[in-house]
Amino acid sequence: MSDRRLTPANGRVAAAHLRGQVAAERFVAGEAATLAAPVADLLAAPCGARDRQCLLGEAVTIYERRGGWAFVQAAKDGYVGYLAEAALGPPGAPTHRVAARATHLYPAPDMKTRERMSLSLGARVTVTGEAGRFAETPLGFVPRVHLAPLERPEADPVAVAERFLGAPYLWGGNSAFGIDCSGLVQAALAACGIACPGDTDMQESLGDAAQGPPRRGDLLFWKGHVALVRDAETLIHANAHHMAVTVEEIAAVTDRIAAAGEGPVTAHRRP
Structure with a gap:
């Protein structure tokens, strides 16, 4: 029996590579997307129990959009479930991860401005430039000291x-x-x-x-x-x-x- 947590199939739709392995009304290649919210629950079913969570900038493949929910598979670990469709955005190309326990994203390179969102360790952002002590991203500004390049993993x-x-x-x-x-x-x-x-x-x-x-x-x-x-x-x-x-x-x-x-x-x- 396949593990539903790792099998992108829900009866109505399934990933194209599962043709012949599972029953579904449609088999689709899927649509690339990125989480656009700071954190979102990955649910076992629409409005159901939380299985895991996804963080800003993480990549997913969408296999179905239905009633405000997206049936997805997370790229980081292959986990399958439902995300609120509103939490998803177009595919991205993150360059950095949040390396501090948490940080804030600001509308300007000024810590005295009201933050737009809080980000957890592990969230991913695309750095497009620098402004003093801040890294500029399409969503706003993050303290540079809280970020690390994706290509530079930690050792411990x-x-x-x-x-x-x-x-x-x-x-x-x-x-x-x-x-x-x-x-x-x-x-x-x-x-x-x-x-x-x-x-x-x-x-x-x-x-x-x-x-x-x-x-x-x-x-x-x-x-x-x-x-x-x-x-x-x-x-x-x-x-x-x-x-x-x-x-x-x-x-x-x-x-x-x-x-x-x-x-x-x-x-x-x-x-």
């Missing part, structure tokens, strides 16, 4: 994850405004140029099975949960216990999860 996923410390927990969240355990891992790895799927069960096949003591950058998995190892004793994770991104001792988290009836560590991976 844990250091990226630490920028989210204190960010509120949000089921299915992918931004500094709300994030869950798999969203944190994906954001940290993506900033380092490491492809990463969106959900914990998918992430459990990342990299190689690790042997021996955990080391920085490893992933530890429990039933429905994932965390990044900071060192031999501590980890960083977005968790519902604290409803935030926190650093904790590996032993304490393992004991707490076991006490809640969720069992032991299920996998130890090295991306």
